[in-house]
Amino acid sequence: MGDVRQLREKQTDSEKITINLGYVDLGRIDLLVQEGFYSNRSDFIRTAIRKQLDGHGETVEKSIERHTMELGLRDYGRAELERLRAAGEVLHVRVVGLARIGADVTPELALATIGSITVLGALQAPADIKAALAGRIR
Structure with a gap:
């Protein structure tokens, strides 16, 4: 039994969609x-x-600049959010791609530091964080 190790949960880099075709x-x-x-x-x-x-690449780039959004993968962890809380700052998450809130973030810390979340793509976060921030997710 001493050789048994917990496997990490597999993180996907894509999202499944369903389409209807004729x-x-x-x-x-x-x-x-x-x-x-x-x-x-x-x-x-x-x-x-x-x-x-x-x-449509140029149009997408201009829109990202206009909306001041980040493109790609963006992770938000406890250390970053604690720095924001200590500085009295509120984060407005704006991501085109994948935004992830770490499992080390508590719902209280998320509520204290995240003012809004706008993600065009996917948001990955623990269920309790998503529930706590439900009114701030657009």
């Missing part, structure tokens, strides 16, 4: 997969989405 579009995708242009339906859809995002 039968004709789906058949056309399946044909491209069958012909070897894509490895599977998901590969086709990811490629199509990336192409669209690349085409």
Whole structure:
């Protein structure tokens, strides 16, 4: 029993979405997969989405600047939030991508330091933190 170790919880770097497609579009995708242009339906859809995002890249960048948002992965932990509380500052989280609030953050600390959360993408936080901040999440 001394050799048993707790495995870390696997963190995903993506979020699953569901879309509805017409039968004709789906058949056309399946044909491209069958012909070897894509490895599977998901590969086709990811490629199509990336192409669209690349085409709108400048618009996205300008919007991020205009809204003063951070792009990518942003972690918020206990040490950072305690520094903010000590300085009397309130944090307004604005992220395009993934925002994570650490398991070391208490609901009380989150309430004292986080004024609002706007995430275009995904927010990962312990359930008690999400519940405490529910009125501040947009």
